[in-house]
Every structure is written in structure tokens, then in C-alpha cells.
Amino acid sequence: xxxxxxxxxxxxxxxxxxxxxxxxxxxxxxxxxxxxxxxxxxxxxxxxxxxxxxxxxxxxxxxxxxxxxxxxxxxxxxxxxxxxxxxxxxxxxxxxxxxxxxxxxxxxxxxxxxxxxxxxxxxxxxxxxxxxxxxxxxxxxxxxxxxxxxxxxxxxxxxxxxxxxxxxxxxxxxxxxxxxxxxxxxxxxxxxxxxxxxxxxxxxxxxxxxxxxxxxxxxxxxxxxxxxxxxxxxxxxxxxxxxxxxxxxxxxxxxxxxxxxxxxxxxxxxxxxxxxxxxxxxx
Amino acid sequence: xxxxxxxxxxxxxxxxxxxxxxxxxxxxxxxxxxxxxxxxxxxxxxxxxxxxxxxxxxxxxxxxxxxxxxxxxxxxxxxxxxxxxxxxxxxxxxxxxxxxxxxxxxxxxxxxxxxxxxxxxxxxxxxxxxxxxxxxxxxxxxx
Numbered sequence: 311x312x313x314x315x316x317x318x319x320x321x322x323x324x325x326x327x328x329x330x331x332x333x334x335x336x337x338x339x340x341x342x343x344x345x346x347x348x349x350x351x352x353x354x355x356x357x358x359x360x361x362x363x364x365x366x367x368x369x370x371x372x373x374x375x376x377x378x379x380x381x382x383x384x385x386x387x388x389x390x391x392x393x394x395x396x397x398x399x400x401x402x403x404x405x406x407x408x409x410x411x412x413x414x415x416x417x418x419x420x421x422x423x424x425x426x427x428x429x430x431x432x433x434x435x436x437x438x439x440x441x442x443x444x445x446x447x448x449x450x451x452x453x454x455x456x457x458x459x460x461x462x463x464x465x466x467x468x469x470x471x472x473x474x475x476x477x478x479x480x481x482x483x484x485x486x487x488x489x490x491x492x493x494x495x496x497x498x499x500x501x502x503x504x505x506x507x508x509x510x511x512x513x514x515x516x517x518x519x520x521x522x523x524x525x526x527x528x529x530x531x532x533x534x535x536x537x538x539x540x541x542x543x544x545x546x547x548x549x550x551x552x553x554x555x556x557x558x559x560x561x562x563x564x565x566x567x568x569x570x571x572x573x574x575x576x577x578x579x580x581x582x583x584x585x586x587x588x589x590x591x592x593x
Numbered sequence: 594x595x596x597x598x599x600x601x602x603x604x605x606x607x608x609x610x611x612x613x614x615x616x617x618x619x620x621x622x623x624x625x626x627x628x629x630x631x632x633x634x635x636x637x638x639x640x641x642x643x644x645x646x647x648x649x650x651x652x653x654x655x656x657x658x659x660x661x662x663x664x665x666x667x668x669x670x671x672x673x674x675x676x677x678x679x680x681x682x683x684x685x686x687x688x689x690x691x692x693x694x695x696x697x698x699x700x701x702x703x704x705x706x707x708x709x710x711x712x713x714x715x716x717x718x719x720x721x722x723x724x725x726x727x728x729x730x731x732x733x734x735x736x
Contacts, residue, residue: 312689316696323703331629331724338723353707354714357724359625359634361710366630367643368706375649375699382691589629 313386320379324372330355331365331586384409391535398478398539401466407459411528414452414498417445418524425518427577436583439512446511449524453502460495478542486551487538490530497527598730603631606728610637618732626729645705652701653694660690 333352340348355361388408391399401407421442428437467475482491501523510516537552554562576582600606606627614620620638627634634640664686672680707713 312692316692320699334724353712354717364643367645586629
């Protein structure tokens with residue numbers, strides 16, 4: 311709880327601080343009540359000597375705070391699983407596995423959102439294709455780490471000689487959840503391997519489709535980890551396969567809807583690209 | 594008396610700033626308005642590093658201390674001994690201490706930024722002035 315709420319709070323502060331100089335610019339282009347709101351949110355930014363000096367220091371500090379925070383948060387969340395003695399969760403690879411998975415799915419989600427946004431807002435000159443190339447490289451690297459983690463999990467459970475530990479992995483690959491499992495492996499490990507081809511890394515249509523597959527794969531990863539381990543816990547009497555009820559499906563769709571609504575509101579009311587950073591780059 | 598100089602590009606702005614400082618104007622009498630961060634300004638005006646970092650340090654240390662103190666206090670207040678393990682266990686408490694260090698550090702850095710930059714500046718918020726694309730220099734001259 312500490313980890314996740316700290317992550318949220320620090321991310322919001324980081325996001326807001328980055329917006330302050332841009333909100334002052336937005337004020338210039340608005341009228342009426344909106345102008346008041348942007349003016350208040352920009353906290354009276356004018357771009358003076360002191361403001362820029364403190365702002366640069368704050369931004370560097372927040373970046374320094376946020377980077378180890380990403381590692382710690384995803385490690386802590388993974389330990390919530392790893393500390394349990396449930397077969398399939400009790401593994402030391404979980405922390406790096408979850409950190410890599412978070413960066414992996416994060417890169418994919420950025421692609422899913424930015425590729426249509428770039429087209430709709432005509433930001434072709436602001437977000438060059440090189441950025442997507444770099445993003446695709448990060449995606450490929452983290453995909454390799456995630457793939458490696460899948461292999462390590464399987465091999466260690468076999469090498470341990472523990473029949474319960476290996477049993478759950480065998481059940482994941484061949485049992486009731488085999489379709490989810492192999493779809494996950496295909497989406498997260500095999501399809502991203504195509505990014506070794508340089509041309510595909512610069513093909514936005516391809517990247518968009520790929521990023522959707524990665525999102526599906528990472529969603530299924532969580533599903534497989536949670537559902538398949540709980541389905542075959544300690545006592546065979548309590549075994550049972552999980553199937554989402556229609557209420558649960560509704561909640562899931564609702565969270566997706568809420569997320570996209572927030573994103574659309576953001577792209578309607580706030581600058582989607584850091585204006586002052588872009589200006590600094592151009593000058 | 595305050596003199597106001599306006600430039601439409603960064604190069605002329607920096608050249609004039611250097612000229613003023615070399616001409617003997619004290620950096621304290623100079624203020625600027627810049628549409629984006631210009632890192633050379635801090636070198637020219639020989640500014641001290643921002644005090645925001647002191648706020649971050651104090652906040653971070655306070656957060657780490659709070660994290661350890663909070664966890665240690667709760668286990669001592671309601672002791673549940675299991676397996677003869679020590680009550681105040683430093684390694685797992687470090688996770689909480691780290692999270693609170695980041696949280697307090699980031700929040701106090703933001704607070705420090707607001708205090709040091711005199712923000713929120715009510716007068717600017719209420720006024721109709723806006724930032725422009727120009728670079729400006731304000732020079733306070735005596736007399």
C-alpha cells in the first residue's frame with residue numbers, strides 16, 4: 311500500500327511540475343473561466359530567473375526520486391506474490407521479472423496511445439519516427455528479459471525436483487489455462503522478436519498492431535499467474551477452475567473505459583507534448 | 594528605475610546578459626523572463642545551486658526516519674513474537690523507510706520549489722499578463 315500510493319503521489323507531482331510552465335503558455339490562448347483555471351494551475355509562472363533555477367533543480371530531483379521508485383514499487387508488488395508459499399508464485403526471479411514486465415507493457419501502452427494521437431493531432435514534426443525506433447528497442451530488450459524469466463521459472467521448477475512446484479507449471483502449459491498461457495508466450499516473447507528487423511521498428515502501423523498484442527499478452531500474464539496458481543492450490547478438494555462472471559467482465563471493461571476517458575480528457579484539455587522542452591530543443 | 598530589454602532570440606539575449614555582467618551590473622539587480630529553460634543563464638549570473646535540494650535532503654532523511662520509527666513503534670507497541678525472530682527487523686523495514694524517503698523527499702522538494710520561487714504568486718495569477726515567446730532582461734539601476 312505504501313509502495314503503490316507513494317508511486318501514485320510522486321507520479322502526479324512529477325506530471326504536474328512538468329506541466330507548470332506549459333499551463334502558463336496555455337493561459338495565453340484561452341479566454342474566460344478557462345483562462346482563470348489555467349492561470350491558477352500555473353501558480354503564477356512567469357519564467358523568471360529564480361523560477362527556472364528552482365524548477366530545473368526540482369525536475370532533476372524528481373527524476374532522481376522516481377527512477378529507483380519504479381524499481382522498488384514493482385519489486386514490492388512482486389514480493390506480495392513471492393512471499394506467499396503458493397506454488398508458481400514463490401520465486402526469487404519475481405522482482406526483476408515484474409520490473410521488466412512493467413517497462414515492457416509501459417512501452418507498449420505508450421505506443422498504443424501515441425501512434426493514433428500523433429496522427430490525429432498532426433504531431434509528425436514534433437514526435438519523429440526515431441523516437442518510436444528507440445521505444446521499439448526498449449520493448450525488444452524488456453521482451454527478452456521477460457522471455458528469459460519465463461524460461462528460468464520453468465527450468466528452476468523442474469530442477470528443484472519439487473513435484474508440486476513443477477506440477478503447477480506443467481498444468482499452466484498443458485492444463486485448463488493452456489490457451490491463455492501460450493497466447494501470453496506468443497504475444498510477449500515470440501511476436502516482439504520481429505523487432506530485430508530494423509524496418510519493422512520504423513513502421514508505425516506494424517508497431518501499433520504489435521503493441522496491442524503486447525498489451526493482451528501482459529494482461530494474460532497477470533491472469534495466468536493469479537488464476538492458474540490459485541486454481542490448483544494445496545488441497546485437491548478445493549481445486550477448481552476460475553471463469554470470470556459477467557459482473558467481473560463488466561468491471562474489467564469499465565476500468566478500460568475509465569482509463570481511455572481520462573486519457574481523452576487529458577489530450578483535450580492539457581498540452582500533450584511538453585511545450586517548453588520542445589522549445590529548448592529547437593533553439 | 595528598472596530598465597526592460599526585449600529580445601526575440603536566445604543568442605542576442607545571452608550576449609546582452611554577458612555584456613551587462615561584464616559591465617559591472619550586479620547579478621542580483623538582473624532578472625529575466627525566458628520562454629524555456631536556458632542553462633547558460635545560471636553560469637553567467639553565477640547563481641548558487643537552488644536551495645530546493647536542501648528541502649529534498651531534509652524531507653528524504655525525515656521520511657527514512659519516519660519509516661523506521663513507524664514500523665519499530667508498531668511492532669513494539671503490539672508484540673507478536675514468532676520463531677524467536679527479532680521484533681525490530683531492519684531489512685524488511687528498509688522497504689517502508691525507502692518508500693517514505695521518496696514520498697517525503699519528493700513532496701518537500703515540491704514545497705521547497707513553491708517557497709523558493711514565491712509560488713503560487715497571487716498577483717500574477719490575477720493579472721492578465723501571460724508568458725510570451727520573447728526573452729526579457731530587467732535591470733535595476735540605482736537612482
